[in-house]
Amino acid sequence: MAGNGNTDGEFSFSAAAARDALPRITTEKGAKSTTSSDVCHDDTASRVNFQTIDQLHSLQKKRSAPTTPLKEGGGVVMGTSGPTTPVSGESMLQSVSASLASLTRETGPKVIRGDPTSAAKVAHVPQTPTSAPAADVSDSSLKFTHVLHNLSPAELYEQAIKYEKGSFVTSTGALATLSGAKTGRSPKDKRVVKDETTASELWWGKGSPNIEMDEQSFLVNRERAVDYLNSLDKVFVNDQYLNWDPENRIKVRIVSARAYHSLFMHNMCIRPTAEELENFGTPDFTIYNAGKFPCNRFTHYMTSSTSVDINLGRREMVILGTQYAGEMKKGLFGVMHYLMPKRKILSLHSGCNMGKEGDVALFFGLSGTGKTTLSTDHNRYLIGDDEHCWSETGVSNIEGGCYAKCIDLSREKEPDIWNAIKFGTVLENVVFDEHTREVDYTDKSVTENTRAAYPIEYIPNSKIPCVGPHPKxxxxxxxxxxxxxxxxxxxxxxxxxxxxxxxxxxxxxxxxxxxxxxxxxxxxxxxxxxxxxxxxxxxxxxxxxxxxxxxxxxxxxxxxxxxxxxxxxxxxxxxxxxxxDAIHSGSLLNATYQKTEIFGLEIPNxxxxxxxxxxxxxxxxxxxxxxxxxxxxxxxxxxxxxxxxxxxxxxxxxxxxxxxxxxxxxx
Ligand SMILES: Nc1ncnc2c1ncn2[C@@H]1O[C@H](COP(=O)(O)OP(=O)(O)O)[C@@H](O)[C@H]1O
Ligand SMILES: C=C(OP(=O)(O)O)C(=O)O
Ligand SMILES: [Ca+2]
Ligand SMILES: [Mn+2]
Structure with missing residues (x-):
């Protein structure tokens, strides 16, 4: 989409018009205008920039100015009411169209940019002409799938509130959502494609989280997810990064059915700049999140209606039958646990922070042990709360956000997390007052696993970029x-x-x-x-x-x-x-110790x-x-x-x- 140089006439206001959108109240005649007979003078005399209500509304929103000139010219234009993105162009649509292409039919989907409720006609990617016989045309190939690409949090709020039941703004501005039947991860439903390569490379068998599936069953689930997503009026597409180490950054694309999922990943992955998005190209890994749409048990290896499938060869992940957003972030974490060690980089399920002197600490632990809570420390710089890499040069966060547990959250004990729950933050499965929209963090009615997902910069002393030297x-x-x-x-x-x-x-x-x-x-x-x-x-x-x-x-x-x-x-x-604190400061290292029986642990006096x-x-x-x-x-x-x-x-x-x-x- 071109910045201000749009000339195709479908979109009629310029940046200048938007700036002067509302008429100024002028008081040319000074005191005279205050007399009662002149009271309506300004109203009648003021000039307006709009002739119709629609035009008035069109003035409310200013065109986003991309930070760099766009390559593709001004062909793609948003309507007057739909969400906009600063970056678009045909290459993005073509790339998304390729991502959503059916593997079993000759025809790919027609994708179109923007919200389906938008009034104006928008450019779309025509189907790639194929030699497909006419008989292969199905209804699904005749419809458009609208692509909402990298929407902003504000746009995603509106999408969620308009179209997703259970979405509300809380008293502090967070977006409260419901994740549906699943309020936690489903490790028993995780599947990993076992092919020639992964059979020898991965950990299989007793104790392993990698439950096998074959390529064919993966493709069945993939097609199921893609067909479901294409059957919707619109899909959300996030193009983002993982890993703050620039040399080992991974490009990820997340295709999902819900604004909630798009906002969650917007917060949790690294957010590209407009320029980076412009040059994003082909993703290294793609998630197809069909959310509530289930898999079925006639598919080999399926044991429930939920399936989270990873195919390392295809660089794809499919989610069926769960809307728990944590599946996406933790699924990608699994992928990093495969990709990074190949580069001699250690992937870590840990929080990480750094002191003023540059001393880095890692916090390993299973869910609920305190990684997020203890790495978020007012006296230290937060590098990340959950997923990191340790390379030859030091540590880097994989993510761009934090995912804190909210049960019994209090302002006194965890002020930084408390204050991060504001506009832009996704609040999952919490209970709030229907009128004041104040959240009751003690309420476990929906689940004990209530969560807040926020961009890392919502923590005041976060370290951006999220990298640091070797841990001490x-x-x-x-x-x-x-x-x-x-x-x-x-x-x-x-x-x-x-x-x-x-x-x-x-x-x-x-x-x-x-x-x-x-x-x-x-x-x-x-x-x-x-x-x-x-x-x-x-x-x-x-x-x-x-x-x-x-x-x-x-x-x-x-x-x-x-x-x-x-x-x-x-x-x-x-x-x-x-x-x-005593570990960080070094004082504990110099304490006197005694050894415990049985575990033989050195404990300070x-x-x-x-x-x-x-x-x-x-x-x-x-x-x-x-x-x-x-x-x-x-x-x-x-x-x-x-x-x-x-x-x-x-x-x-x-x-x-x-x-x-x-x-x-x-x-
Ligand atoms: N002594 C303690 N140390 C750390 N966390 C504690 C402690 N006592 C209670 N908690 C609570 O335990 C939970 C730890 O969860 P969290 O930090 O999200 O873990 P993780 O990030 O490892 O999954 C938080 O709700 C925190 O308030
Ligand atoms: C998101 C998760 O991480 P954690 O509980 O470690 O914060 C999870 O395990 O689902
Ligand atoms: Ca956590
Ligand atoms: Mn964790």
Whole structure:
């Protein structure tokens, strides 16, 4: 779309007209105009730039001025009421048309830019002429699919509110949405295409998150998603980037049915500038998100109506039967876990921040252990809350946004996250007052997994670009609902690797009535759901990098103290923050330590601002016998879990492997 040089007559206001859109009230005759007889003078005398209501409305919106001249001339023009984008041109439409092309029919979709409700005619990409016989023409090939390409948050708000039930503006300006039946990820419905290459490269079998599917079944699901998307009046297309490391940036395209999904990815991926969008070209990876439209069980490998399918060969992902937006971000994370190690870059399920002195810390941990909460630290620069890369040159965030849990969110405890929930932020599955639209963050009526997705720059001290030097501290977070792991312990390299490979956390079993027993989870590399290669590959890279950089490992229990869930209590966030402060400042490195029994963890005798009684977990338990029993129980769970890894070597270093095996609990 041309900036101001549009001459095709379909769109009639110039930038200058827009600037002077509303008539100025002039008071030429000074005091005279204030007399009662002249009161209507300005009204009658003022000149207007519009003759009709439609024209008036057309003046309300000023043409977006792209930051660079556009290549394709002024052929594509928006209507007067539909959303606009600063960048378009035929190349984008052609590229989207290719993305949406059917694999089973001769004819591709007719794509057209802009909102279908828009009054004006807009340019479209005609179908590529093919030698298809007339008999192959179907109704689907006769209709247009409108493409809403990289809409702005404001436009996406309007789309969501107009067309998506359950979309509302909250009192702080966030967009409240509902994700439908699925309010969390569906790991059991994840499928990865097993072909000749991936059969040997990826981690398959027991413990692996990669449940296989064949190419044919993938194509069936892909066609299902594409047909569904093409059957809609409009689809949303986001062209964005992953990874702030410019040399290892990936171009992603997300085709989705909902404005909610488009805004979510707008926030979560890296947002291209108008110039970058202009030159975007062909994406490296494409997601077809058909949302609520299900897969079906006549398709091989399908076991439910939800399927999240990754095809690394085709560089595509298909989502059917779930609208949970986290599937998209975590699906792409899986792709990075495949692509980055090939380039000798370690992908990390961790938060990351940096102190004023340039000291970088990583926060590993499973969902709910505190990556987002603890990496968002008012005294430090936020590099990212969830997905990172560690290359030869340092760390980089994969994403452009954060995805915070909102349950029990409070302004006092987490002011930066609280303040990030404003215009542009997607608020999933929260409950709010129907009149004031104030959100009740304690309300779990829809789900316990309420979420806010916001651009990283909504955190005031975010580090843009989101890159930093090599980490100094590697913090492993475990929310131990058994209450036996110390609030903090210092780890040697072998222990760090042991706990990294174990990937332990134990949460209480959600909202089910009467469930008192914590449920232990072991998830290799603190993110088994997302890794693609065998865990030992990532572990070997982490060991090598930590060794080379002299980084220190720490294990921090953000869970229970003084008893298991039910008798003890969760360690106060304020205490955990003090512990983290002491790690960052270096003061904890110089503390005096003692070793715990069984797990052999080095625990400090003192941490500033934390009651010393809780530092040794046994002290905090009244019932010492129960403590010992629980500790042994947990140690047994660790040992069982690690059995699958005892036959694997970590990297080339046989000695390290032995040390790692010896770094587990002794009993
Ligand atoms: N001591 C603590 N340390 C960290 N988080 C805590 C603590 N106590 C309670 N919490 C809560 O636990 C949750 C941690 O979730 P989050 O930071 O989103 O985890 P992740 O990003 O690892 O999934 C937050 O809701 C936080 O308020
Ligand atoms: C989005 C997710 O990440 P986390 O809970 O780690 O923030 C998820 O696991 O679905
Ligand atoms: Ca998080
Ligand atoms: Mn996470």
């Amino acid at each position: 501290n590697v913090i492993l977070l475990a929310c131990d609902a058994f209450g036996v792991l110390p609030p903090v312990s210092k780890l040697d390299l072998a222990q760090t690797m042991y706990h990294f490979i174990s990937g332990y956390t134990a949460l209480v079993a959600g909202t089910e009535e009467g469930v008192k027993e914590p449920r232990a989870t072991f998830s290799a590399c603190f993110g088994a759901a997302f890794i693609m290669l065998h865990p030992t590959k990532y572990a070997a890279m982490l060991a090598e990098k930590m060794k080379a950089q002299g980084a220190t490992g720490w294990l921090v229990n953000t869970g229970w103290s003084g008893g298991s869930y039910g008798s003890g209590s969760r360690i106060k966030l304020a205490y955990t923050r003090k512990i983290i 003192e941490v500033e601002g934390v009651p010393s009684e809780i530092l040794e977990p046994m002290n905090a338990w009244e019932d010492k016998v129960a403590y010992k029993d629980t500790l042994l129980k947990l140690a047994g769970l660790f040992r069982n879990n690690f059995e699958t890894f005892t036959s694997h070597k970590i990297g080339e270093d046989g000695k390290l492997t032995e040390e790692i095996l010896a770094a587990g609990p002794n009993f």
